[in-house]
Amino acid sequence: MEEATAEEATIDSxxxxxxxxxxxxYGEGDVDLTVxxxxxxxxxxxxxGLTLSFYADEHVEFIHSVSASxxxxxxxxxxxxxxxxxxPNQEGELFGEMLNQLVNPDDxxxxxxxxxxxxEMQAIVDSLFNIQYQGKTKMMFFRSQITALLSHFFGQxxxxxxxxxxxxxxxxxxxxxxxxxxxxxxPPSLNEISKQIGWNMFKLKKDFKAxxxxxxxxxxxxxxxxxxxxxxxxxxxxxxxxxxxxxxxxLSSFSNAFEKKFGYRPSQIK
Numbered sequence: 001m002e003e004a005t006a007e008e009a010t011i012d013s014x015x016x017x018x019x020x021x022x023x024x025x026y027g028e029g030d031v032d033l034t035v036x037x038x039x040x041x042x043x044x045x046x047x048x049g050l051t052l053s054f055y056a057d058e059h060v061e062f063i064h065s066v067s068a069s070x071x072x073x074x075x076x077x078x079x080x081x082x083x084x085x086x087x088p089n090q091e092g093e094l095f096g097e098m099l100n101q102l103v104n105p106d107d108x109x110x111x112x113x114x115x116x117x118x119x120e121m122q123a124i125v126d127s128l129f130n131i132q133y134q135g136k137t138k139m140m141f142f143r144s145q146i147t148a149l150l151s152h153f154f155g156q157x158x159x160x161x162x163x164x165x166x167x168x169x170x171x172x173x174x175x176x177x178x179x180x181x182x183x184x185x186x187p188p189s190l191n192e193i194s195k196q197i198g199w200n201m202f203k204l205k206k207d208f209k210a211x212x213x214x215x216x217x218x219x220x221x222x223x224x225x226x227x228x229x230x231x232x233x234x235x236x237x238x239x240x241x242x243x244x245x246x247x248x249x250x251l252s253s254f255s256n257a258f259e260k261k262f263g264y265r266p267s268q269i270k
Contacts (some may be wrong), residue, residue, distance in 0.1 A: 001074070001075050001128070002014070002072060002073075002074045002076070003071070003072060003073055003074075003129070004064070004066045005066065005068070005071040005072075006066045006067060006071075006078075007066040008063075008068070009066070009101060009220070010066050010067070010068070011064070011066070011125060012063070012064040012065075012066050012175055013063050013064075014060070014061075014062050015058060015060065015061055016019050016056055016057070016058060016060065016078075017058060018057070018080055019055070019056070019057040019080065019097075019105075020056060020057075020076065020078040020079065020080055020081070021053075021054075021078065021079055021080075021081060021084065021095060021099065021102045021103065022053070022054055022056065022076050022078035022079075023051065023052070023053045023054075023076070023078075023153055024050075024051070024053075024071065024074055024075070025049045025050075025051055025053045025074070025075045025077075025078045025117065025121070025125050025149065026047040026048060026049065026051075026052075026055070026074050027048070027073035027074070027075070027122075027125045027126060027129055027139050028071065028073050028168075028226075028230070029047070029066075029070050029071040029072055029073050030046060030047055030048035030050065030070055031047055031064050031065065031066055031070045031071065031072045031073075032044065032045055032047070032064065032065040032070065033047055033062065033063070033064055033065075033072075033216040033222070034062075034063040035054075035056075035060065035061070035062055035108040035109055036061045036063065036064075037056075037059055037060045037107070037108040038059065038062070038106060038108060039062070039259050040109075040113040041219055042109075042111065043124060043217060043261070046177075046178075047210075048264075049117045050114060050115045050117070051115055051116070051117050051121070051156075052140065052152060053099055053102065053111070053112035053113055053114065053153075054109060054110065054111050054112055054260075055081075055103075055105040055109065055110040055112070056100075056108070056109050057108050057109075059108040060108050060109045063137040073129055075125055075128060075129075075149075077146060077149070077150060079095070081103070081245055081264070083102065084096070093153050096152060098157045098158070099113075099157075101114050103189075107167070107231065110209045111178065113157055114154060115209060117152075117213075118138075118152060118156065118213040118214070119213065119214055119218075119219075119222050119268065120152055121149060121152045121153070121156075122148045122222070122226070122232075123261070123262075124145050124148055124152070125149070126226060126229075127145060128142065128145055128146075130233065131250065137246060139214075145181075155212075159243055165207060165210065165211055166218065169207060170211065172197045173207060173208055173211045173212070174261075175196075175197050176192075176193050176196075176197050176208060176216070177196075177212070177219070178236070179193055179196060180193070180216070180219070180220050180223070181223060183186065184220070184223060184224055184227065184246055184247060185244075185245060185247040185248060187217075187220055187247075189193045190205065190216060192206060193216070197214060204216070211227070220262070221257065223237055224246035224247060224248075225244075225246070225257060225258055225261050225262070226244075227253045228242040228243065228245070228246045228254070228266065229252075229258070229262065229266070229269070231245065232266055232269050233269050239251070239254075239255075239266045239267055242254075242266070243255075243266075
């Protein structure tokens, strides 16, 4: 698990000591990522909620551009290439079947499937960065959630349907997402968002759900509640203030939606 914050723009660089097959799950921050290997590089400008699978050896550098508005929050699950056959519960077979290009790499860095996490996956990642348990209970919780996260990951790979979405279309979808998040308390209508990105409303609704896993305004609700949770948890605001900040006029509606998502009332956060 890697976290970093900075008041001024700074670079967080890391390497692996040995060849690994890994899956990275990005939480809050939407930090920028550059992957350098030899004279090649790959850039990611929208990482919030990103799941990225890859093979990397010791010649690969991962560079995160961290700033006050873009803190780093990244969870990496990795296995060395020489131990993959010894993974428990047939996990090695799953890697071989579904990430074959990573098990048999042809370069220092090989990128496997990447997609935006489902709300269930995002909730697990959020919980892992905000564990309230201690000692053995904390480790038990951590292991169980990692197993659940990997299960969701391979389940998504099996049903991945975003392959038909082209890179420039993904940029449009990320643009639509940014419009929502910048107006989280008073979002524009689907028609207004469609006009801003130059698409018709049908295509926006269809491709947004395919790419992000949920309809447009379900995604917005998840982001609203996640932001409110963070504000209350960090004691940045009261429950009422958090509800107003993310666009809820009714405290009871906010509390009911919050409990449905997280399993407890916002007043129970310590």
